[in-house]
Amino acid sequence: MSTAEFEKRTVDPAAAEMLTAAGEAQILTSWDRYKAQQPQCKFGLTGICCRICIQGPCRIIPSRPGQDKGICGASAYTIVARNLVRYIAGGASAHSDHGREIAYTLLHTAEGHAKDYKITDGKKLIQVAEKIGVATEGRDEIEIAKDVAVKALEDFGKYDHEPCTWLNATIDEERRLKFKHTNIAPTAIDRAIAQLLHQTHIGTDADPVNIIFGGLKAALADYTGMSLATDLTDVLFGTPQPVLTEANLGVLDAEKVNVAVHGHNPLLSQMVVYAARELEKEAVAAGAKGINLVGICCTGNEVLMREGIPTASNFGSQELVIMTGALDAMIMDVQCISPGVKDLCNCFHTMLITTSNISKVPGSVHIEFNETTAMEDAKKIVKLAIAQYGKRRPERVKIPQLKKQVVGGFSYEALIDLFAKINPDSPISVLTDAIAAGEIKGVCAFAGCNNQKTIHDHATITIAKELAKKDVFLVSTGCAAGALAKAGLLSTEGVEAFAGPGLKKFIKRLEEHSGLNAGLPLVYHMGSCVDNSRVARLWSNMAKNMNIPVPQLPFVASAPEAMSEKSISIGSWVITMGIPCHVGVMPPLEGSELVHGVTTKIARDVFGGYFIFETDPEKAAEKLYERIEKRGWKLRVHKTAAEKYNSSPARVYEG
Ligand code: BF8
Ligand code: SF4
Numbered sequence: 001m002s003t004a005e006f007e008k009r010t011v012d013p014a015a016a017e018m019l020t021a022a023g024e025a026q027i028l029t030s031w032d033r034y035k036a037q038q039p040q041c042k043f044g045l046t047g048i049c050c051r052i053c054i055q056g057p058c059r060i061i062p063s064r065p066g067q068d069k070g071i072c073g074a075s076a077y078t079i080v081a082r083n084l085v086r087y088i089a090g091g092a093s094a095h096s097d098h099g100r101e102i103a104y105t106l107l108h109t110a111e112g113h114a115k116d117y118k119i120t121d122g123k124k125l126i127q128v129a130e131k132i133g134v135a136t137e138g139r140d141e142i143e144i145a146k147d148v149a150v151k152a153l154e155d156f157g158k159y160d161h162e163p164c165t166w167l168n169a170t171i172d173e174e175r176r177l178k179f180k181h182t183n184i185a186p187t188a189i190d191r192a193i194a195q196l197l198h199q200t201h202i203g204t205d206a207d208p209v210n211i212i213f214g215g216l217k218a219a220l221a222d223y224t225g226m227s228l229a230t231d232l233t234d235v236l237f238g239t240p241q242p243v244l245t246e247a248n249l250g251v252l253d254a255e256k257v258n259v260a261v262h263g264h265n266p267l268l269s270q271m272v273v274y275a276a277r278e279l280e281k282e283a284v285a286a287g288a289k290g291i292n293l294v295g296i297c298c299t300g301n302e303v304l305m306r307e308g309i310p311t312a313s314n315f316g317s318q319e320l321v322i323m324t325g326a327l328d329a330m331i332m333d334v335q336c337i338s339p340g341v342k343d344l345c346n347c348f349h350t351m352l353i354t355t356s357n358i359s360k361v362p363g364s365v366h367i368e369f370n371e372t373t374a375m376e377d378a379k380k381i382v383k384l385a386i387a388q389y390g391k392r393r394p395e396r397v398k399i400p401q402l403k404k405q406v407v408g409g410f411s412y413e414a415l416i417d418l419f420a421k422i423n424p425d426s427p428i429s430v431l432t433d434a435i436a437a438g439e440i441k442g443v444c445a446f447a448g449c450n451n452q453k454t455i456h457d458h459a460t461i462t463i464a465k466e467l468a469k470k471d472v473f474l475v476s477t478g479c480a481a482g483a484l485a486k487a488g489l490l491s492t493e494g495v496e497a498f499a500g501p502g503l504k505k506f507i508k509r510l511e512e513h514s515g516l517n518a519g520l521p522l523v524y525h526m527g528s529c530v531d532n533s534r535v536a537r538l539w540s541n542m543a544k545n546m547n548i549p550v551p552q553l554p555f556v557a558s559a560p561e562a563m564s565e566k567s568i569s570i571g572s573w574v575i576t577m578g579i580p581c582h583v584g585v586m587p588p589l590e591g592s593e594l595v596h597g598v599t600t601k602i603a604r605d606v607f608g609g610y611f612i613f614e615t616d617p618e619k620a621a622e623k624l625y626e627r628i629e630k631r632g633w634k635l636r637v638h639k640t641a642a643e644k645y646n647s648s649p650a651r652v653y654e655g
Contacts, residue, residue: 006031010316010456012486014400016199018320019399027347029319034452047080053202060591067106074201080592081208082200084568085215087587089196091569092218093336095530096189096225098265100156102232105371107149112140115272118405120238124413128231131169134229140288143171152228156189163187164224167233170533172540174651176547182606184216184576191366194247203304208595210603219572226570233302233530234411237270240305240527242418243409244518247485250403251315252326255294257283257389259382260312260321262341263333266302268355268369268378269295272331274464275378279386297336298478298528301480302352303585304327305409306529314482316450316457316537317562325396329385333369334359336449336564342640346352347560349391353381390635400582404488407518408525411536415524425479425567428545430510431473435544435554435632436639440501442554442628443542445535446480446523447570449563450583457483459560459584459617462491462560464498464523466621471502472628474523477532478567481525481559532570536577546635549651551578551608554631556624560617575609576600581628582612 006019009031022029043049048060050070060079069075072108074082108114119125119141129136134147140298155164162168166470170178177183186192196218199205204215216525234240250479252258261269275293282302283291294312295303299508301310312321315336329351330341343359352364355377360366365384369377383563400436410418419427434440444467464474468489476484478594493508498524499577511520526534535557543550559567562583574581580606589595603612610625614620 008377008455011458011461012248012317012456014402014486014492015317017402018249018317018323018401019497022320025347027323027344029344030338030356030452032404033340044590045588047083047588048076050074050079050083052082052200053613053622074206077208077592077594078211080589080595084587084589084595085196085218086200086212087565087574088218088222089193089592090565091270091567092189092193092222092225094566095222095229096156096193096571098334098530099225099229099232100153100396101267102194102236103149103152104231106145106232106236107153107373110146110149114371114374117157117236118372119235122233124231124239125235128235128467132165133169141318144185144196149232150237155224155228157191158188163189164221165187166227167220170227170540171577172549179220180218182213184213184220185225186221189221189225189618192218208592209598212595212598216572218575219569220576222569223533223536223573224587227536229530230533230553233266237266237306237412240411241414242407242410242516243305244520245304245310245406245408246307246403247311247482247490249324249400249404249407250313251294251312252321252324252399253289253292254326254397254399255289256329257286257288257290257386258292258294259385260294260296260327260330261299261303262296262318262330262337263299264335264357265333266299267371267374268331269299269303271374271378273303274555276383277376277377280384281411282383283386283389286388286389287587288386291382291386294321298530299333299452300331301478301481301525301528301531304406305411305518305525311402311406311482311485314457314479315452315487316452316479322348324348324399325393326399328388328392329353329381331355331381332359335566348396349382349388351388353384355381396438397437403555404486405493406485406525407491407492408597410524410526411525412537415538418510418514419645421515422509425616426545428541432512432545434506436636437473439630440473440506441471441502441625442474442556442632443539444624444628445532445555445557446474446476446484446558447478447529447532448559448567449479449561450483451561451563452584454561454615457486457561459620461487461489462617463558463560463621463624465635466618467499467625468498468522470625472625473503473506475526475535476523477526478529478600483561484523487523489523490521490525492519492521495520498522501623520525521612529570530567539577546647548635549578549608552631552635552651553578554628554635556580556583556627558582558620558624560620571611575603575611576607578608580612580624582614582624583619584615584617586613586615
């Protein structure tokens, strides 16, 4: 592909520079492979290809008698619904298994079997314990941690009929009843996922609506898994606080040993951070100026949030970190690591190190990471990277000198601390009062990935700028945060350039009181994809403070470049909570009008949240803003009426 072509496929100038270099060197990347895959199969694209049993694949052609159903008689709506919810099962498995690993490590830490880990945030431990009903009075941290970890593990496989603890403890009464009446509250995470696979086996459920509700149960299992993952990770490694760092390929340092952590689970990446600090001298002895650790994808977000480790790339540009010729090792754990990175490693000296027994890539070096020998394993891995530095070929090093400042680390607690500087008695009121006064119009949370079907980073940045201009307060997680970081939107520079007058005034007011050395950013980085639980906590507490149900809140979500199964499971629980969720890539459900209608319309009547599928970013921004405005306007009408008649505000769905 030519430079001009690449420039149409990404708005990240560093990525474009590296893609041009790859093109010149005839090194293929996912950008080329996407092109080579065109045209993609229409049956698959619209969700009407079924491979659930090996009589298939069955492809539906509605106008052709005999082919208007699958061999078993499954209609298009059954097939589309089954395919869709099986994505949710995949996403929920990934997120919750990550959470399970964290819970086991907390348990083993409390039992003394994981000596390299400790309870870093005792305050959070107490808060979590109290939230889930674990006694704290007169007990030491270790005892409490053990009970908390056991409760978390019980959420995976308990056999009573009560909803999962982490779900029940984090939603209000209105949602509790809603989930009960719609029968979508999971009683155990593993059960919800297994049941969904059962429900979608050939010859089980043919009713698309029932299948979708089964999917929503698994989506809430996804929520449960990620909520406990966030909580317990904060206990083990600390709750993020504002931190200053940088993003994009310019964070690589030609004079240092460059090591990238890639994947999701901070149990590994956090240990690599500690190990790298201890092994600085060895890197110097090897002729480098030190070790430069960088992050990719969500494990990158985890260490950015807690340690200020810079981000080299998000999902879309992961191969290009290797293309710089300056990366000595890429350490991967699980999820979203494109196997194509190995092809790039083969063209350079970069060592790909796999660490999980469920995540291996042929030809890479495998160092099994074990919680009982965590530090030892992490050191072994970092030493391999240092040894690799000597094999680097300086003439092949080409680092784009492009990076942006990032102010990150806005956990829910960090945001509340910020608001508390203005209103210590009711911190969240700082946000809700600004909305009530119309200074800011509402909140939009960005989440999700990059997808080769879209222009890399473009939609995320475009929508964020449009909404900022209209005074919408913005938060972000995942690879969307990566896109915004690389574009300078997670910095003070972003405020000056893009905030509307109300938003600017609001941020400046926070900044004046913040007591931080750095200025505040335009968009607030709340963490990795599992940290969407932090975003849910934000909207729950805003609604509680305003005395309204979540579906009335002027709060929307957007996954402009959604790609993974995980993004589908997140989007699905977001709508069950009552939040409209924009998706910028059309998922494979156009093969059934009925299923499409359930996700975009029926969901609105039942839950107040629903999907907005819109591939044009400008139009998407308009639709999101329209939602925020309408909800905000109705709130003000209800508030005025309540004041006039001395009653409480109406509690109705706004959709
Ligand atoms: O969990 S945003 S591409 S890295 S799935 Fe993957 Fe999507 Fe990135 Fe993080 Ni989330
Ligand atoms: Fe075909 Fe039915 Fe088998 Fe699907 S489950 S592949 S529609 S026969």
